[in-house]
Amino acid sequence: MCGGFTCSKNALIALNILYVMIGFLLIGVGVYARAASIVTNLPIVGGILACGVILICISMLGLAGAVKHHQVMLFFYMIILFMLFLIQFSIASSCLAVNSEQQQQFAEQGWMTVPPELRQQVQESLHCCGFNATSSINLPTSPLAPTDEPSCELVNRKCCEQSNDVDCHCPACGPMLEDKIDYAFKLCGGLGIFFSFTEVLAVFLARRYRNQHDPCYLPARAVFPHNYLY
Incomplete structure (x- = not known):
């Protein structure tokens, strides 16, 4: 020991x-x-x-x-x-x-607080639009939703280049970050x-x-000899 x-x-x-x-x-x-x-x-x-x-x-x-x-x-x-x-x-x-639902709440709060330029950058890098499924088509999801949500028009063009669907749009960014x-x-x-x-x-x-004594230092001793008569 x-x-x-x-x-x-x-x-x-x-x-x-x-x-x-x-x-x-x-x-x-x-x-x-x-x-x-x-x-x-x-x-x-x-x-x-x-x-x-x-x-x-x-x-x-x-x-x-x-x-x-x-x-x-x-x-x-x-x-x-x-x-x-x-x-x-x-x-x-x-x-x-923290469970998955709480993680999504933290992530959504972070998405709402970051500047629009950063949200736009994430959408372009991940080819996604908005944080969840409803915001990906630019619909408000809650009273706290940011009013300056970046446009998904350019991102949707990249996602729907090979699609003939009129309602085609990019997936949400939230599930990709989960x-x-x-x-x-x-x-x-x-x-x-x-x-x-x-x-x-x-x-x-x-x-x-x-609390241990350093062996390099000698312990204190009495100044009087042992056979001193008081």
């Missing part, structure tokens, strides 16, 4: 180096999730990305505290890391708990749950290492 001072120090340093790599991994996953969703405003995915950035900063604090055996650094490292565990575990659980959004949620949630439990291990190691 790793119970000595040197072993605890090396384990804490190695774990913080691992956290730096995990932080970059979470940032990469968050960037990929945003790129895959293209237009959707997913705050949960943004939370995972923010956790990756914060985890890197905390790992630097943990590395400095482990190398110097700094009591104050290790104390704040434990407190902040435990708070990050609570936040990351909650966000990752939310990612896994699989990518679901994959992003599941990936972020799974990684967040797995790595959040390792943060509990880091808190335990930091607490144990902080």
Whole structure:
């Protein structure tokens, strides 16, 4: 069992180096999730990305505290890391708990908030029109539907080049984004749950290492000899 001072120090340093790599991994996953969703405003995915950035900063604090055996650094490292565990575990659980209907609601809210130029760009790249089936023919779907919905005339021409149907129009963009959004949620949630439990291990190691005595420093001794008569 790793119970000595040197072993605890090396384990804490190695774990913080691992956290730096995990932080970059979470940032990469968050960037990929945003790129895959293209237009959707997913705050949960943004939370995972923010956790990756914060985890890197905390790992630097943990590395400095482990190398110097700094009591104050290790104390704040434990407190902040435990708070990050609570936040990351909650966000990752939310990612896994979101169902397909809620994902569609998040995606539709994101579609309504982005500028028309971006919606037009997505429609041209995916050859789709509107977010759902009714908006694809430029019909209002809800009171919150954007009034500046980009025109589907040019996109419909590309989709219906080989069709003789007068009512031909491009499919909606929402179903095309559904699989990518679901994959992003599941990936972020799974990684967040797995790595959040390792943060509990880091808190335990930091607490144990902080309370251990550095063998390089001699313990304090009495200034009087043992045979001194008071």
